[in-house]
Amino acid sequence: MNYITQINIFYSIVIDDNRLTAFHVSMYFGLFQLWNKNRFENPLSISRKEVMIMSKIGSTHTYYKILSELHSWGYIEYVPEKNPLKNSQVFIKVLKNKQSQEVYPNFKRMKSERVKKQNTLIHTIKTSIHKVLKKTTDKEPKTVVVQKEKIQFKSPTEQDLKAFFVKAQSNETEALNFFNHYTSNGWLVGGKSPMHDWQASARKWISNGNSSNYTIKPSISPKQNQNKNYDEPL
DSSP states (O other): OOHHHHHHHHHHHHHHOTTOOHHHHHHHHHHHHHHHHTTTOSSEEEOHHHHHHHHTOOOHHHHHHHHHHHHHTTSEEEEOOSSTTSOEEEEEOOOOSTTOOSOOHHHHTSOHHHHHHHHHHHHHHHHHHHHHHHHHHHSOOOOOOOOOOOOOOOOOOHHHHHHHHHHTTOOHHHHHHHHHHHHHTTSEETTTEEOSOHHHHHHHHHHHTTHHHHOOOOOOOHHHHHTOOTTSOO
């Protein structure tokens, strides 16, 4: 078969056949190139992924649509394979002249019932693809919930507290009492809940006058009691 002659005849047919679009031409040349690589052997075993790449067709729906139309119009004969592990087959017609739109002779020997089954299978494939595409389109976009980042608590230093208490019109002694109290209990509010905002706790401390409640009072040792002169008036 003459490669150049086949291409020229196809181009002349494309001009007169208004049904053909750029997708059909691209698909035909993709199949023709594979046919050429396989030394124009019929039938041609094809891989959907490979044909889509060579035809520059990115949609599976478009792939099956164009393939079935080229089959219906007599340019090729598509024989789908039910086994997913095997490739489908395509017979490509050898064009002889501008008017040759007959099916390849090998196709004429195929039984009419087999042709019906093939057409039914193609229709089923197209219907399934349409359902999948429609289901994908109808799906509502999921709402993305942005979680707020938790701020890790950082305990203040003595200097931080002294500066804060003085600024709040308190004193450094109150600041040290606050620092010692919460440092000893692990910075827990009420002895239970972890502290999140030390400034808020400090303001509450100052407003409630908590220094008297948490200041450790010095105790009198028994020895000091023994040296006390009880003759002195109170």
